[in-house]
Amino acid sequence: xxxxxxxxxxxxxxxxxxxxxxxxxxxxxxxxxxxxxxxxxxxxxxxxxxxxxxxxxxxxxxxxxxxxxxxxxxxxxxxxxxxxxxxxxxxxxxxxxxxxxxxxxxxxxxxxxxxxxxxxxxxxxxxxxxxxxxxxxxxxxxxxxxxxxxxxxxxxxxxxxxxxxxxxxxxxxxxxxxxxxxxxxxxxxxxxxxxxxxxxxxxxxxxxxxxxxxxxxxxxxxxxxxxxxxxxxxxxxxxxxxxxxxxxxxxxxxxxxxx
Numbered sequence: 001x002x003x004x005x006x007x008x009x010x011x012x013x014x015x016x017x018x019x020x021x022x023x024x025x026x027x028x029x030x031x032x033x034x035x036x037x038x039x040x041x042x043x044x045x046x047x048x049x050x051x052x053x054x055x056x057x058x059x060x061x062x063x064x065x066x067x068x069x070x071x072x073x074x075x076x077x078x079x080x081x082x083x084x085x086x087x088x089x090x091x092x093x094x095x096x097x098x099x100x101x102x103x104x105x106x107x108x109x110x111x112x113x114x115x116x117x118x119x120x121x122x123x124x125x126x127x128x129x130x131x132x133x134x135x136x137x138x139x140x141x142x143x144x145x146x147x148x149x150x151x152x153x154x155x156x157x158x159x160x161x162x163x164x165x166x167x168x169x170x171x172x173x174x175x176x177x178x179x180x181x182x183x184x185x186x187x188x189x190x191x192x193x194x195x196x197x198x199x200x201x202x203x204x205x206x207x208x209x210x211x212x213x214x215x216x217x218x219x220x221x222x223x224x225x226x227x228x229x230x231x232x233x234x235x236x237x238x239x240x241x242x243x244x245x246x247x248x249x250x251x252x253x254x255x256x257x258x259x
Contacts, residue, residue: 048254123159145186
């Protein structure tokens with residue numbers, strides 16, 4: 001069954017996917033335009049767009065690439081966003097990503113070890129949540145850098161069919177996986193209002209291995225931040241399911257509101 005597809009725990013967003021604002025994944029100092037110590041509770045919420053390529057590999061070795069232009073044509077609905085809170089050096093964040101794709105395109109699949117042009121029927125729904133609690137080990141006027149621990153949850157319902165003349169294949173199933181994660185995230189200001197944002201986590205659990213990384217360039221306005229960057233999110237399920245590997249990667253842009 002496919003979900004044996006998702007097995008034990010230790011690397012815990014998502015988002016997106018999407019996760020930005022900065023984890024959509026970065027949810028750093030939820031305070032004002034200063035990076036220094038945060039006194040009292042500060043909150044933030046972000047919304048963002050993530051424009052990823054999606055790669056799937058089955059346990060049989062078949063590969064499917066869903067580039068951005070196909071995803072945009074097949075997109076039914078998507079939501080990407082997150083929330084964060086901070087008090088002093090302690091903080092927490094939660095990032096959410098939901099995607100619903102459907103359509104038929106011509107793509108390249110790896111069938112019996114050989115890449116071929118094939119018709120691909122795509123139906124894919126995914127929900128990803130990454131949540132964690134962190135502690136700032138660097139907190140000064142220019143930087144706020146945190147270590148954190150938490151979890152990432154993935155619910156996936158793929159229905160991918162392909163055919164090449166008389167040959168055809170199908171991947172249909174749904175399931176979920178929870179992984180524990182640890183990582184580092186932060187922001188560093190390098191000009192009056194400009195900053196770089198960075199995030200990385202690794203984990204395992206019900207999946208064999210999962211990891212996420214992002215980097216972005218942002219600008220601080222009075223009550224919000226704007227950021228653009230690149231996000232990479234990956235799961236390796238090994239031989240625990242009909243799906244062996246899932247990769248979502250691409251550029252993002254978002255806005256974070258401070259309260």
